[in-house]
Amino acid sequence: MSREELQHIAERRRAARAARRCRITVCGGLGCESVAGAAVLERLRATVRDAGKAEEIEVHLTGCRGLCEAGPIVEVELGDAARRERRLYLRVDEAAAERIARAHAEDRPVEDLRSHHDDPFFTRQTPVVLAHAGEIDPEDIETCIAAGAYSALEKALTQMAPREVVEEIVRSGLRGRGGAGYPTGLKWSTVAKAEGSRKFVVCNGDEGDPGAFMDRSVLEGDPHEVLEGMAIAGYAVGADHGYLFVRAEHPLAIARLRTAIAQAERLHLLGNRILDTPFDFRVDLRIAGGAYVCGEETALIASIEGKRGSPRPRPPYPAASGLWGMPTLINNVETLANVPAIVAQGSAWFASIGTEHSKGTKVFALAGDVVNTGLVEVPMGMTLREIIYDVGGGIPGGRRFKAAQTGGPSGGCIPARHLDLPVDYESLQAVGTMMGSGGLIVMDESACMVDVARFFMDFCREQSCGKCVPCRAGTVQLHAILERITRGAGTRDDLQRMEELIELLRATSLCGLGQAAPNPVASTLRWFRDEYLAHVVDRRCPAGVCEMQPSAVEVPA
Structure with missing residues (x-):
């Protein structure tokens, strides 16, 4: 595909949208899908079709709209870009979907179902990664191209040298969104300068934190944004192959990624001679088994190579010796999803958002x-x-x-x-x-912070890969002490033992996951020590969460 053909697709789809007087979108995130979002989408389509309005009204799914507790979410957009009116409907079931479709077929809202976009939930946000939520169909590459997908890649390949792309990322101040916030541009520079017969780009989509669904939602809602970010990264650092590492527990994200990769390859936006340039870049999907430790980059590399997913000592770092001993760039989903916007709109624009040291x-x-x-x-x-x-x-x-x-x-x-x-x-x-x-x-106020620490330590204990003794044994000991305290059998000495274990894990664990595992215990001891004292001295749980047993026998750690 040439740049002219890419522009032609974008213009054709925009013209098709402008020719319709109305567009109805349904949130296609997993939250809305889990409450019959797919059935709502089909009812809308059927009702519009039965009303003979399919040429006037476009109906399609879109990415996560964010307000997950109010799904399924339906949005109706009227008019063109110059005079656009949007109507939002929350908690839509199939009956409401039919009412909405019939009403808008007659060009009238359903006032008793209508919500508003001026809610602070929407107005206080600044979408960059989620900028296309509500606009594109993640399963239709042409709607993505119409919204600007792959235009940043076209700019990079035709107007910028690889070194200039790296410099743009450096100037943007983008930091890794997967953990400690390492400067993305510095990592790209290191890989670009590294020597190797081949280089690789890896997108870390493992995301195993309890309560976390950011990366999964981005992959479900805008997979081409991530693929484009990977391709730009490959061009910048000299890689011709990328791997997308995604948990098996995210089947919707996996399905949409497979569709997106196939569509991009068919249009030669991935593969050989992308956009009629000498640049080749292929992306393969790797399905992760669900081990939390594979979020750590050396364990992730081992898993992609077909080995047991466990970390190794560093150095050497993956930037110098990663996949199969070759220089490897590893960024998480959100980091790579920021890249197209930075290349398209410039590093100064991105750096104007956020704080002095935390941009975007x-x-x-x-x-x-x-x-x-x-x-x-x-x-x-x-x-x-x-x-x-x-x-x-x-x-x-x-x-x-x-x-x-x-x-x-x-x-x-x-x-x-x-x-x-x-x-x-x-x-x-x-x-x-x-x-x-x-x-x-x-x-x-109903939460017990000792119990919260126990919950997270239980997770860390279960997910430890067991390769190093400090993490393997230390997390078990910390969890045992917390269990004892929540039963009413703890002592003041237990608090000191935990503080000693915290320092031991931080100083001696093999990888970053083990080193950071005691953080929930450390922070609750620091800020909620009075709750720990209530458990070990007064034998009571101030929040009434823990089933205290004042007569429990105290067992030494």
Whole structure:
């Protein structure tokens, strides 16, 4: 495919859209799919067809709209780009879908079902990665091309040298969205300079954190955005082959990725001589078995190579010796999804969003005790209070906020005293947690923080690969102590033992997952020590969650 043919597809699809007076979209995210979203889509299509309006009204699915607790979500768009009116409908069942389709076939809204786009949940967000949610059909590449897909790749291949693409990513200030926030441009520069007969690009879509669904939703809703980001990365660093590593537990994402890869190959947007240039880039899908440790990049590499997914000591780092000993660039889904926008709109635009050291936006999976659970994208530096109360709608039932957990099982808990903390890499680290991949779990006053620490340590214990003794044995010991405390059999000495174990794991575990595993315990000991003391001294759980047994025999650690 040539650049002219790419532009022709975009113009043709835009013209087809402009020729219709109405477009109806249905959220195709897994949340809406799980509450009969597919049936709603089919009822809308059937009703429009039966009304003889198929030439006037377009009906298709789209990516996750974010407000997962209100699904299925249907949006009706009227008019052209110059005068566009949108009508939003929440919690739509098949009967409501038929009413909506019949009403709009007659060019009238259904007022008793209608919601509004001016809700802070939508207005306080800054979509970059999720910019096309509600616009494209993730299973139809032409709707994606009409929205700009692969135009950034075309710009990179025809107007920029590989070195210039790397420099653009460096200037943007983009940092890795999968964990500790390593500068993306620096990683790209290292791989670009590395020597090797071949180089690879790997997209880490393992995403195993409890309560996290950011990367999965991006892959489900805009797979071409990620594929384009991988191709641009391959061009920049000199790689001709990419691997997309996705959990088997994400079947909808896998199905849409397979469709997207096949469509892109058919149009020669992946494969050989992309866009009539000398650049070749192929993408293969690798289905992960679901081991949490495979989120760590050396374990991920071993899994792709067909070996047991366990980490190895570093150095050498994957940038120098990764897949099959070759230089390998590894970025997570959200990191790569930012790349097309940066190349298309420029590094200065991206760097204007966020804070001095944390540029751009962050996608969060907002879950727990909050009114608006779902997927949100906000500028770096927005305060925790704004995310929870403005975007998230606050705490249900008038209850008080107690803590927020960020960074997944290896993250930490933030107390109410830090509600006005700006959410960026440095600020989160200062209070004992991390950005992680973007899980944000909100807890109200009914949560017991000792039990929360026990829950996450149980997860870390179960998911330890067992390769190194500190993680294999240390997580078991930490969990056993927490179990004892929540039963009412803990002592003050247990608190000291936990602090010693925390330092041991951090200093001696083989990989980053083991080193960060005790973070939930460390942060709750730091900010909620009074709750631990209530358990071990007063033999009571202030939240009434733990089934305390005051007569339990105290067993030494």
